[in-house]
Amino acid sequence: SAVISQKPSRDICQRGTSLTIQCQVDSQVTMMFWYRQQPGQSLTLIATANQGSEATYESGFVIDKFPISRPNLTFSTLTVSNMSPEDSSIYLCSVFGQGVRGRSQETQYFGPGTRLLVL
Amino acid sequence: DAKTTQPNSMESNEEEPVHLPCNHSTISGTDYIHWYRQLPSQGPEYVIHGLTSNVNNRMASLAIAEDRKSSTLILHRATLRDAAVYYCILRDRVYGGSQGNLIFGKGTKLSVKP
Numbered sequence: 298s299a300v301i302s303q304k305p306s307r308d309i310c311q312r313g314t315s316l317t318i319q320c321q322v323d324s325q326v327t328m329m330f331w332y333r334q335q336p337g338q339s340l341t342l343i344a345t346a347n348q349g350s351e352a353t354y355e356s357g358f359v360i361d362k363f364p365i366s367r368p369n370l371t372f373s374t375l376t377v378s379n380m381s382p383e384d385s386s387i388y389l390c391s392v393f394g395q396g397v398r399g400r401s402q403e404t405q406y407f408g409p410g411t412r413l414l415v416l
Numbered sequence: 417d418a419k420t421t422q423p424n425s426m427e428s429n430e431e432e433p434v435h436l437p438c439n440h441s442t443i444s445g446t447d448y449i450h451w452y453r454q455l456p457s458q459g460p461e462y463v464i465h466g467l468t469s470n471v472n473n474r475m476a477s478l479a480i481a482e483d484r485k486s487s488t489l490i491l492h493r494a495t496l497r498d499a500a501v502y503y504c505i506l507r508d509r510v511y512g513g514s515q516g517n518l519i520f521g522k523g524t525k526l527s528v529k530p
Contacts, residue, residue: 301459330517339503340460340520389459391517403448405518407459 300324300400301390301408309414310380317376318411320390324398325370330391331363334410340389346373380415387412420504425525428494436489436524438504443484448507450518451478451489453500460503460520463489499528 304319320329331343343363344352352365366374377384390408394400421439428434440449450465464471464478466487471478477490491498503523 328517339522342517342519345517391459401462403465404462405452405460407461410459 300394300406301392303388303390303408303411305411306409307412307414309416311416312381314380315376315378316380316413317374318388318390320373320375320408322371322390322392324395326392326395327370328392329367329373330405331365331373331375332389332391332407334387334389336385343375343388377413380413382415385413385415420506420521422502422504422521422524424522425527427527427529428491428498430496430528430530431493434491434494434498434526434528436491436502436504436526437486438488439486440504440506441485443506444508446508449478449480449484449487450505450507451476452503452505452518452520453498454503454523455497455500463502465507494526494528496528496530499526501525 300323302321308316310316329346332340333343334340342355343358344354344365346352346365346367348367348370354360362378364376375388387410389410391405393402394404394406395402448465448467451463452460453463454460464473464476466478466480468480470480479488501523503520505518507518
């Protein structure tokens, strides 16, 4: 069964609007990571989300543009705000196995991604 | 995390072995070598990882040079399903457990011909 599920799987949005992406994990995890993968490119880390504290953003990503919520140990949301065509990407949620259900704590698991197209 | 260098693309024939190289000349003593792959339209998935000794699992083998400055991911019999982008990533063991995250380079796009 899947470790991580994401909603929506894909969406087409208009410029200037916002989209919230949900990430659900099948076990409690300490940290959740949000990545972006632009067309034809590799993955870039946006931020790390810990439950009960503010997310930590990587260089080039800001909270106003990509606000993140982490209400509990199995769930997180990423919002892409005031979208432009440059935000068209795949957004992926990721966690470590943490030794749960036989999964290695060294292994990073990824959701299927949310494919976003901004017109 | 130290940087890795991989060929942009490689081709293989189905049912033949594939050797995917990775150079990491600035690797530190506490860096683990991880390999992930990303199948088309999917998120990345773990393949294998190691520190110094060669490693085998049901998916692949990892051969690590004695000086640890390079490694090779070996797929013993490539199938069409193995067509993917393969990422070689170094991760500092100091972070351990569930701390830290993987930093992805451009990877090697493997094509498998029938």
